[in-house]
Amino acid sequence: MALSNNVIGAINFVAMLLSIPIIGAGIWLATETDNSCVKILQWPVIILGILILVVAIAGFVGGFWRVPWLLILYLIAMLVLIILLACLAVFIYMVTVRGSGHPAPSRAYLEYNLDDYSGWLRRRVRSSYKWDRIRNCLSSTSMCAELNQSYRMAQDFFNAHLNPLQSGCCKPPTACGYTFVNPTYWISPIDNAASMDCLQWSNEQTQLCYACDSCKGGLLANLKKEWRRADIILIITLVGLISVYLIGCCAFRNAKTEDLFRKYKQGYT
The missing domain is CATH 1.20.120 (Four Helix Bundle (Hemerythrin (Met), subunit A))
Structure with missing residues (x-):
């Protein structure tokens, strides 16, 4: 025993x-x-x-x-x-x-679509109440500001392997056709109606694409x-x-x- x-x-x-x-x-x-x-x-x-x-x-x-x-x-x-x-x-x-990222023309980083992910995960970020808290938390980090220090030239940025959060939240979607000035500042195209995310983009450094579905997709990725x-x-x-x-x-x-x-x-x- x-x-x-x-x-x-x-x-x-x-x-x-x-x-x-x-x-x-x-x-x-x-x-x-x-x-x-x-x-x-x-x-x-x-x-x-x-x-x-x-x-x-x-x-x-x-x-x-x-x-x-x-x-x-x-x-x-x-x-x-x-x-x-x-x-x-x-x-x-x-x-x-x-859910997975999608390649964009002439870009090393991937683009992210919120609808690609499971319904349970999407419900965690869809409501404005939940997302406002998450967005404020993400925007308080330095993940986007760090891109400005790392990439000065457009081609260097386009060849960068960004993580999903940086790709979805720190820049406008590639399909919108914005012109690169620096990683977090882009010149608006004449026609930015490719998606609602194109209208959500802001060069205001506390806003950027944190209101975009691409940011939510990047977060879920x-x-x-x-x-x-x-x-x-x-x-x-x-x-x-x-x-x-x-x-x-x-x-x-x-x-x-x-x-x-x-x-x-x-x-x-």
């Missing part, structure tokens, strides 16, 4: 370690500009990671100090958390399966890239937790079997 309990405790120590990548993924998301402005995924990931850590600690204590009710609580709670983690990983995959990376971490950790949980269940069952056998022998003798 003692050996089995020690094995259960060691297994739960591994589960404690597996919670660290989940918490780390949530903290990483929270430090990214777009996720810190949108505030959708990072807290569920961090909270789930902390809960897994707490439950694993309970299993660790129950294993080494032989507290059966704590081990049973661990087995039930960890199963629930594994299911929640699996649901979260599948959800992230489903909402990020759609950035979220998709970062959420997919976080999802890979969650899936790998999920596989590890399932393996640890199954081994723990077997060890707990063996411990109970040994305990029953020992009591049987004592009663028989």
Whole structure:
């Protein structure tokens, strides 16, 4: 029984370690500009990671100090958390399966269309109430101002590999036909009716294309890239937790079997 309990405790120590990548993924998301402005995924990931850590600690204590009710609580709670983690990983995959950038003529960077992305993600940015808060957060960063320091010539800018946020928010869409002066200042064409985004562009440095659908599309493209990376971490950790949980269940069952056998022998003798 003692050996089995020690094995259960060691297994739960591994589960404690597996919670660290989940918490780390949530903290990483929270430090990214777009996720810190949108505030959708990072807290569920961090909270789930902390809960897994707490439950694993309970299993660790129950294993080494032989507290059966704590081990049973661990087995039930960890199963629930594994299911929640699996649901979260599948959800992230489903909402990020759609959407990608589109090439523009004579441009190295891509253009982004809001309608390419999943309906759930679009609803996070469509309402003016939600977008006003996100837009104010994005416009307070230096991501667009940094382009002016990096690219002086038009061709250098056109050959730049901008990230989705910079492409969608810091410049007008290529289809509008604006003339480059610097990355955040463009001369309006005679006919700017190619799309509503063309009318939304402003050379005012606090406005730019933050009101454009292309900016919303660029934001979702950035979220998709970062959420997919976080999802890979969650899936790998999920596989590890399932393996640890199954081994723990077997060890707990063996411990109970040994305990029953020992009591049987004592009663028989």
